[in-house]
Amino acid sequence: MTMKNTSPHAEVLLPLARDMTASLSSEDRLNRLVSVVRQAVPCDSAAILRLEGETLVPVAAFGLSEDVFGRRFPRREHPRLDIICSNETPTRFAADSPLPDPYDGLVVGESITLDGHVHSCLGCPLRVEGELIGVLTADALHAGAFDAIGDDFLSILGELAAASLRTNNLIEALSQRAEHQGLIAQDLVRDAMNHRGSVLIGSSPELQRLRAEIELVARSGFPVLVTGPTGVGKELAVRMLHAQSPRSDQPLVYVNCAALPESIAESELFGHVKGAFTGADKERPGKFSVADGASLFLDEIGELPLSTQAKLLRVLQNGEIQRVGSDAVLHVDVRVFAATNRNLQAEVEAGRFRADLLHRLDVCRIPVPPLSEHRSDIPHLAGHFAEKGRSRLGCGPVRFAAGAQDALMAADWPGNVRELGNVITRAILHASSRTKSGDAVVVEARDLGVLPAREPNPGPHAGPAPQPAAPQRPLREAVQDFQRDRIRAALAASDGNWAAAARTLGMNPGNLHHLAKRLGLKS
Numbered sequence: 001m002t003m004k005n006t007s008p009h010a011e012v013l014l015p016l017a018r019d020m021t022a023s024l025s026s027e028d029r030l031n032r033l034v035s036v037v038r039q040a041v042p043c044d045s046a047a048i049l050r051l052e053g054e055t056l057v058p059v060a061a062f063g064l065s066e067d068v069f070g071r072r073f074p075r076r077e078h079p080r081l082d083i084i085c086s087n088e089t090p091t092r093f094a095a096d097s098p099l100p101d102p103y104d105g106l107v108v109g110e111s112i113t114l115d116g117h118v119h120s121c122l123g124c125p126l127r128v129e130g131e132l133i134g135v136l137t138a139d140a141l142h143a144g145a146f147d148a149i150g151d152d153f154l155s156i157l158g159e160l161a162a163a164s165l166r167t168n169n170l171i172e173a174l175s176q177r178a179e180h181q182g183l184i185a186q187d188l189v190r191d192a193m194n195h196r197g198s199v200l201i202g203s204s205p206e207l208q209r210l211r212a213e214i215e216l217v218a219r220s221g222f223p224v225l226v227t228g229p230t231g232v233g234k235e236l237a238v239r240m241l242h243a244q245s246p247r248s249d250q251p252l253v254y255v256n257c258a259a260l261p262e263s264i265a266e267s268e269l270f271g272h273v274k275g276a277f278t279g280a281d282k283e284r285p286g287k288f289s290v291a292d293g294a295s296l297f298l299d300e301i302g303e304l305p306l307s308t309q310a311k312l313l314r315v316l317q318n319g320e321i322q323r324v325g326s327d328a329v330l331h332v333d334v335r336v337f338a339a340t341n342r343n344l345q346a347e348v349e350a351g352r353f354r355a356d357l358l359h360r361l362d363v364c365r366i367p368v369p370p371l372s373e374h375r376s377d378i379p380h381l382a383g384h385f386a387e388k389g390r391s392r393l394g395c396g397p398v399r400f401a402a403g404a405q406d407a408l409m410a411a412d413w414p415g416n417v418r419e420l421g422n423v424i425t426r427a428i429l430h431a432s433s434r435t436k437s438g439d440a441v442v443v444e445a446r447d448l449g450v451l452p453a454r455e456p457n458p459g460p461h462a463g464p465a466p467q468p469a470a471p472q473r474p475l476r477e478a479v480q481d482f483q484r485d486r487i488r489a490a491l492a493a494s495d496g497n498w499a500a501a502a503r504t505l506g507m508n509p510g511n512l513h514h515l516a517k518r519l520g521l522k523s
Contacts, residue, residue: 030060031499031509033164038062038510040157042145043120043138045107048165049073049081050134056081059134059165062510065106067383067400069508070201078102084123084135090154093121095143103139105399105440108514120145124158128166136161200236201384202377204506206369210237217364218244223316225301225361226339228368231418234339235299237368241337242295250294252337255287258300265308267324270315276325288321292332301361302342302353309354316360336361371416376506378408378420385421386443389428396439398428403445406479411450423448484519487512 030048037046045063049056056073058064075082079099084091093099101118120140126133136158140146200207217224218241226234226241242252260268267276271286287296298304304312315321316336320329338361347353371378382405386398400408404427413419427447435441486505494500498516502509516522 029164033161034060034062034510037136037138037157037161041138041149042140044140045103046136046138048134048136048161050165051132056135061508063108063514064103064511065108066379066507066511067386068106069203070380070383071387073102080121080123081135084125084137085132087125090122090124090151090158092146095119100397101139104397107139107141108511119143122146122154124154124161126158126162126165128162133162134165200233200240202374202380202506204374204376205504206374207377210366210368213366214240215244217241217366219246220364221335222363223336223338223361224364224366226337226366226368228341229370229416230341231416232368232370233417234368237366238297238337238339245295245335247295247335251291253287253291253294253296254299255297256299258303260304262305262307265305266311269308270311270321270323272324273326280325286321286323288315288332288334289330291334295335295337298336298338300340301338302340302344302347306352306354309357313354313357313360371413371420374506375409379405381417381420382408382424385424386428389425393428393432395428395432395441396435398441398443401442401444404443404448407445407448407450410479423450480519483515484521487516487519487521
């Protein structure tokens, strides 16, 4: 390939070099990196993806739909990304390349492009000392957008971006190692969490606080009580607690207390000896014996029979258990995680839960917020469930029409994240019936079947219920007004600082700028 002239705008790369030694947060460093790419390359979107195993994970982007941060891009499923990874030098793809583009339908312009295709596409492998650590991609909606950019300039940009990403990775790894006192390497934590499904998707302030609380509590050996409504992700929180605890190399034994009839609850938890009761033809260890030296997850602890709660209290106090039919006292070393969607204090007052057991369990409480309290994570979650649905159904790439995105943001979600996942899976199934095999599946609002969030109940003494008003404008316009109000409020609270406002809203700064322009808040 003939080398083209170096770009006359090489000075835009200087900030990357300066950032190598600057004291920046991980998020700020990555956002500044993609901002430099935006200045250096005339593109409609750009992204930095970190290589984790054989999968590319978006860590910073602009000009792409927010749900891209919930997606994962396995190399084997995305030939363009695999080619970029395999090459030593920057790769340009012809506008008429038959290879599917991973960002088709995800590039944000005046509206999200769903019926067109990315026309100009280039990528740089990010290597440090020969090791591939990620890729940089840039895309434009017009053919020939990158013709004036020299390959040597792209190589320099790629090398600086690789060094910057490597610096960021090292800082994150050192921070992780220091916080965990060298208990387990960051890559092993991530691998274990991915295999166990223990990933909380989203970047809202609420989820950031939840992750920080999990990380803090996980290092202790205390019991933990995880609370929250049905479907919020309490089990994920427990699995993250275990994965980041000193016992992470041991199993997490699971018990669903709601599925334990009173007649067998004691035997299931503490075990029994042969002949203890009719049908006990052999000795059986209980869950506490199985979890000795490890961790035990008591899901739906509020459903545990009162008769069993006293023995559970004894284990938490003294580490002692007795198997049914035996007088022998056994000692176990078990860390207990419990979860419930009930108000246990109310259960205590109603006489259905022991107050002393609640005090023992409630040493460290972690409340998982309902989806209504971190709505800005819905696009990330939607992207995550879209990828899972595509994999399970074996269909083409899944994209969301603008109306579907608005409907997802405006819906009520009483079933929280679990309901969101189920709705998206069903919607993909419906939308795929209109699509040829292998083509992109476009989910529209009609596929979702969700209703806008309900107004708060005014209560029995609030007077007669008002008559429902006739709809005055489309849902999309109402959602856009809501978005404008939220952005204005975030800017006011951040003294006009767009980066701070983006953090408040749980958004990528580049995407916030694009959204603000689309909503007429920026020129």
